[in-house]
Every structure is written in C-alpha cells, then in structure tokens.
Amino acid sequence: MRPTLILLIYFLLASNAIGQNILTPDDAIRAALQNHPSVKAAAFEVQAKKYGEKTALNLPNPEVNIESPTGEFYAVGVLQSFEFPTVYSRQKQVAKAETALAQAGQRVSENDLRYMVRSLYLETQVAEFQAQQWRDRDTLYQQIAATAVRQFAAGEIDFLQKTMAENEAGEVRIERQAAEAQALQSRLLLAQWTGDTTNAPLLPLAPSEASFTLQNERLAESSPSVAYEQEAALVAERQVDLAKSRALPNFSLGYLNQGERSTPIDYRFRASVGVPLWFGQYRAGRQAAESEARAAWNRAEAQKLSVKTELDRLRTEAVSAFMQLQYARQEALPRSRALIEAAVRMREAGQIDYVTFLRTLDEAYAIQRDYTIRLQAFETARIQMFYLSGQ
Template sequence: MLRNSIIVFLIGISALPATAQQVLTESEAVSKALANNKNIQSASLQVKQQQQLLKSAINLPNPEFFWESPTGNFYTGSITQSFEFPTVYSNQYRLQKQQIGVAQKEQQITQADLKYRIKALYLEAQFTDSLVKQLYIQDTLYEKIKLSAIRQFNAGQIDYLQQTFAETQYGEIHNLYLQSITRSKAIKAQLRWLTGIKDSIIVEPLVINITQAPFPIVPDSMALLANPTVQLLQQQQAVAKQNIALQKSKALPGLAFGYFNQGERDTKWNNRFRFGITIPLWFGQYKSNISAAKTEQQVIQSRQEGLQQELSAQVINASSEMNANWQSVQYYQQTGLRKAQEVITTSQRFFVSGEIDYISFMRNNNDAYSIYQKYLEAVRNYNLSVINYQYLMGQL
C-alpha cells in the first residue's frame, strides 16, 4: 500500500549510513587560514620591520669634515662628531622596543579578527549542512507523497485540492532544499579560499558548544584586559610614556668632540683636539614636545577607558544573548523535539489508518519539521553568541 511505503521511508531514512569522507575540523580551518592569509603575513612583516629599526634607535648624527685654513698660511683637515645626551639614545632604544610591542599587538588583533571570521564561517557551514540533511529527508518524502497523491487523484480516490496541495508543498520544500545546497557550496567555497585548500571539504556535525557555561552577565573589568584591542592601547600607552622620557632627555645638553689644528703646522698633536657641549637655549620647543607627549598619553588612556566601557556593554549583551539562546536550546532538547516527534508519529498513524487526508498529514509534518529547523537555528545562534563572547574577551 502507498501509505505504508511512505511510512517505511520515514523510518528508514533516519538510519542511512554517513558516507566516509575526510573532515576538516574547526581548528584545522583556523590554522590553515592563519598560514594562508596575506594580512597575517603583512602583520608579521610589520613586526619584522620594527625589529629591524631597533638597530637604528641609537642614531648618531653624521660627522662633519672640513678642509680649511684657520691661520691663513696653510690648509688643514678637521673632523667633529656631536652626540646627544646619553640618556637620549637609551630612551630611543626603549621607545623602539615598545614600538615592536605595538606591531605585535596589531598582529594579534589581525589574528583574532581572522579567527572570528573563520569560526563563524565554519559554524555557518555546519548549520547549512545540517539543514541540507533535514531538507533532503523532507524533499524525498514530499516527492513520494506528491507522486502518490497524483496516482490516487487519477484513480479517483482523492479530490483535486489534496493533489494540488501535495504538489505545492513538494515544490516549496524542493526549492528550499536546492537553496540550502547552493548556500552550503558557497560557504564551503569561502572556507576553501580562505584556508587555501584545493580539494572539496566537509565539516564536522553541528554540536552544542558548552565551554562557556555558566554565563556571567556583568564582566570582570580585569578579564577585559585580555581583549587584543585593549592590549594594543595599553602598549600604545607604554609608547607614549617612553616618548615623554625621550622628549625630556632631549632637553639636556649635548656633547661634541673633534680634531682640528687651529695653530701652526708644528702645533703639538694633543693640542689639536676640541671638546664642547650644545646648549638647549630654545627651551620652548622642548617644553612643547614634552607637553604634547603627555597629552598623547592622556588621549590614549581616555581611549582605553572608553573602549573598556564599550566592551563591557558588548559583553553584557553577548552574555544575555548566550543565556537566551541557551534557554532556547534547552527548550527544544527537553520539550520541543520530543513534541515534534510525537506529532510526526501520531500523524503517521492517523494517515495510515485513513483518519486524516494528505492536507492534514503534510501540515502536521510541516509543523514538526519546522521545530527541527528551529532547533538547528537555536544551536547555531547559541554557538555564534559563544564565539562572539570569546572574541570580546580575547579568548579565541
């Protein structure tokens, strides 16, 4: 009997074995994307560039060479080398080391952004794969129901409305099924492009990420310090602080040393050296540089405090979303899925016994399968909120 064949399909489709394929894990996708991404390579080169500049931190002015006639009787050569106050060079060196730290923090931000993108994309691939599998079951079932309805209408066993309704429902589900396949292929193509993988890939099944339970609503202010953007501003503060020390040391007298014969040719060699100091008479310019450096530090500090306020609000929102999505997942696991299965089972029994027609049977199945889809969406939304929370807290 046609009704019985449909029920046999419903029971057997859930037991189909999965095809053995090579699975790309989330961690593998992240590591491959980090190795393949050009922005990460650029950030690494910026760190290297700042490290290379470390040797130029102790930069001496070029020596001055002259050929002149100080007495008017003959020409003689001279050389003079000037120096900043020694603390200038030590502060320049420390400042450049802090600049290396800034480049490293910027690299970490680039890495965190890419990790977030890959994790979210991988999650979407898991969701679309799960959706394709569910819609495949519906699509195959509804095609059988449609064909059965057409045959029964031609045999005069059902009316035209039931046949049309069965055809319409199949068309809707088939369209959604084809859309989900297209979406799944597009997401996996993005993953392959970002990871540099040439072959086709499949992802792990969609599961619930419970690594964040329980979920605090109000974030710990110290915990926000792990956020890479906060760490970047902290590093920029260290740069600004070191720049203040550098600008202060530049206001100190400099030194000069040279060799020059200002007497006759037979002047003793030890009388041909000269020593001197540079006097910072134009103190106003040094004072302005020091004041500007202090203001820069205040600007960065205010920016960091503002960022932490904004992050706190975002973390509170992310925690609230996690809790709401977790409640939704718990509902479907404890009640929703069980009720959906009861609807399917009861509807199948009534359909086989002839107590309901095609229209009622398909409407009941639509409602039940809609619950399964909402459960997949709840798991996807919950996992995405966890990824967002981890990104804000610097835990990716």
C-alpha cells in the same frame, strides 16, 4: 548557475569527502593562521619594528672638511655631533615599546582571523545541516506528491488536494536546491580563508559545552583589543620620557688644526655644547606628549569598558539561547518528530486530508528550523565571547 549543475558539484564534493579526516575548528584555525596574508603582514610588521630598534642610536654622519685656517696650507678636519646619552636610551625604550605594540597588533590580527574562521565554520555547519534537513523533507514530499497523484487518478482525492501536494513538493525542491547551493558557497568561502582544498567533512552541528564561569572583568583584561590599547598607552609614556630628554644639551667633538703645522696634537681638538635655551618649545613638546599619553590610557580604559559591556550582553544572550536550546532538544524536537510520524500514519489511514496533513508537516518542520536558529544563536554568542576575550 543551473540547479542541476549546483547539485552535481555539491554531490561530487561530498563524494570526495568520504573517507577523509574530519576538519575540526582548531584545524581550520591552524591552517588559516599559517596561510592567511593578514597574519603574514602582521609578522612582517613585528620584524620591521625589531629592525627599527637597531636604529635607536641614530648618530648623524660625521662631517669631514678641508679648509685653510691660516691661509698657508690645507688641513683636514672631522666633526661628530651627538645627543645627550639619555636621548638614545629613551629612543631605544620607544623602539622596544613600538615592537611590543606591533606584537599586540599581531595578536589582534590573529584573533580577528580566529573569529572569522570560527564564524565561517559555524556558517558552513549550519548550511550543511539545513541542506540535509531540506533533503530529508524533499524525499518525504516527493513521496507525498507521487501518492497524491495515484490517489487522484484512483478518484480517492480531489484536484485541490493533488495540486496542493504537488505545489508543496515543488516548493520544497526549490528550497532544497537553494540550501545546497548555500552550503556549497559556505564551504568554498571557508576553503578560501583556510587554504584547505581537500573538502574534508566538518564536525556535525551540535551545541558545545556551556561554560560561563569566568568573570567578564577577567575576560576583558585578556582581550587583544584592550591589550593593544594598553601597549599604545605605554608607547605614549615612553614618548613623554623622550620629549623630556629633548631638553638636555647636545654635544659635538671634532679635530682640526687651526694653527701652524707645528701646532701640538692636544690643541687641534675642539668640543662644543648645545645649550637648550628655548624652553618654551621643549615644554610644549613635553606637554603634548603627556596629553597624548593621558588620552591613550583613557582609550585603553574605554576599550576595556566597551569589551566588558559587550561580554555582559553576550553572556546574557548565550544563557538565554542555551536555555531555549535545552527546551528545544528535550521537548520541541521530539514533539516535531512525533508530529511528523503521526501525520504520516493518519494520512496513510485516510484519517486526515492533504490540507491538514501538509499544514501539520509544515508546523513540525518549522520547529526543526527554529531549533537550528537557536543553536546558531547560542554558538554565535560563544564565538563572539571567544573573540572579545582573545581565546
């Protein structure tokens, strides 16, 4: 895409945004939760598990047969088999536990989506902020280049200084176009995830309130990924109970006249009991379920430890980034603005040449870029902490 076309699209989108409501991170998250397919898929999975609860009482179909027990007439019989009632109650418990697991998975999907939208929102904020920085710098450098051309024509500066000023202005113009293209791409990507096509303006990039009061242990306990593993462990425990009930006898009841036509009704019924003699296979099934349950609980503990460790690391990074950010806001940024103003004033007074002037400007703008990087690092750490704690 040619730079002029990128600029045209960017400014058309920007002009459409004037007068619109601001799109906040909460608005973006809310829109994504309503529109994104992954959240809808998770909701359907929960719905499927709830329907599955109704299949816990999965009785086999009754057998209807016609036979001639005496060789004199045909009799119609029916036979119904069923498990011990405890089996059905525990199958119901397993089904409910699987529903709870699907709901935990739904919360994981929603948390993943919140993290992605927050990250894209921050990325777009940073891209638009940097694009504005490059626009401001480009405006200044174009003025510098034009002034250098006039001074060269008047014989006030040499060819080297004029060429350097024009070259720097050209480089800044290219950087501006690249930054605006990146801002446009970030905005389009955010719109894809949120379904927002209004191109409403975002909140300006600024550091959020720093709060690190909650203990990481508490934050880890609220993590959706930890909750999912814990629900998976509960499902495994219900599977253990179900495996134990498999060793209970099963039954069948039936009706068939196996005697003469005049056989009394009371003697036409039949009943049988399935005796669980093969203890080895039932024991093996129970042991396998118990081992899986222990493994599931250990996975949950491992996930909790992993989340807590990551939260510790992120807390340290966030505190460090916040301290650097505070320094940049209070000291570095004012110093960079003062450098730019002083350099422009001294250049206009002819006190410094263009080489020193441009080098000073580059150092001052590097301070501003460094501030943006520190701000992004701080906000990224906060977003990751929100993600791990399910906020």
